[in-house]
Amino acid sequence: MKLKFIATALASFAMLPAHAALTNDVADLYAPIVADFDMYDGFLTSGPEMVAPGVTFTGDDGSQLGAFIAELGSNGLWGAGSTFAASGFIGELRFTFADLTAGAGAFVNHYADGVLPFGLVISAYGDNNQIIESHTLSIDTDDFGVNEGQFVGITRASADIRSISFKGNAVVLDNLAVATPVPEPETYALLLAGLGLIGMAARRRM
Template structure:
């Protein structure tokens, strides 16, 4: 009977946990509570960092990176600059965001410079506590060459909170509305904890009987 109780608890935990690490293209994939960084507090700050862009979030980038950019030409991917401030790289480079608390999911609305005759990719990577890459993906954003502020949400979710930082690398990378999961449990998490405690209490009661 005890084995059945623990098996049921294991199935409940598995049902609420993320299925696997993955590149995600929709912000709704960040299923826990999230925090948002929109860069509206900056106005054309050219910096390599480190700069705090929000409580517990530090920016670093390559030479020519800009916080609070308001205009970028992205070649065949159109232009950015009509909907407020964003973070931008210069030429080929990296924009990185590090978190004071480990997170299980992070992403942003992004785009990059594109040339019709030569496909260009953006590299999205997350790093662990030891500054080693724990997951990386290549993605080519394709938007209207006559469009404004078009892009793609790109993020990475993990089965556990082991992400210390995320980076976006490429040619003319632009990033806005950075989102990351926080440690605040959702109601279903409280329900799971209650279920687990109840099952453990049942096991203890049977042992005393």
């Protein structure tokens, strides 16, 4: 399976933090909240729809939550054994977060053929709904593959992502993952202090 990057950082490239990155590993997201769309049953909606705690979906007309089947051209077929989110033939799936996050992504694929081989744009938006990072890419899976794809996400040096979108040709995605906030050093200090007080109280009772 090959992930071909066509263009990177379409917006504000020069202003990106040094640690901003496109990732293919969900382990790069800290303690992620995951939305798997299994609670839906072919629900055609453009949203808004809360798909996980603090995660709201919106999409273009033709978007579907809990989709069962998707023909992806030369990228095979999706729909064996699990439900997923799907855009219209050319559309967007966007997820907005109640709390700013430093990373988000999903297991994705898209429709591809000789005419439309480059089918996916993943973008992160800041608190003002402006694009802070964007990548155009293509996922290349087997013509006869089933449920094949690639985890694709964006990580940032600080928690400044308000929403993430997946836009392109018949985009399909599952297991959307959103990083939870990393505890600040002050939080750890308070936690340790609290544990110390509990330990002292326990010793006094003995």
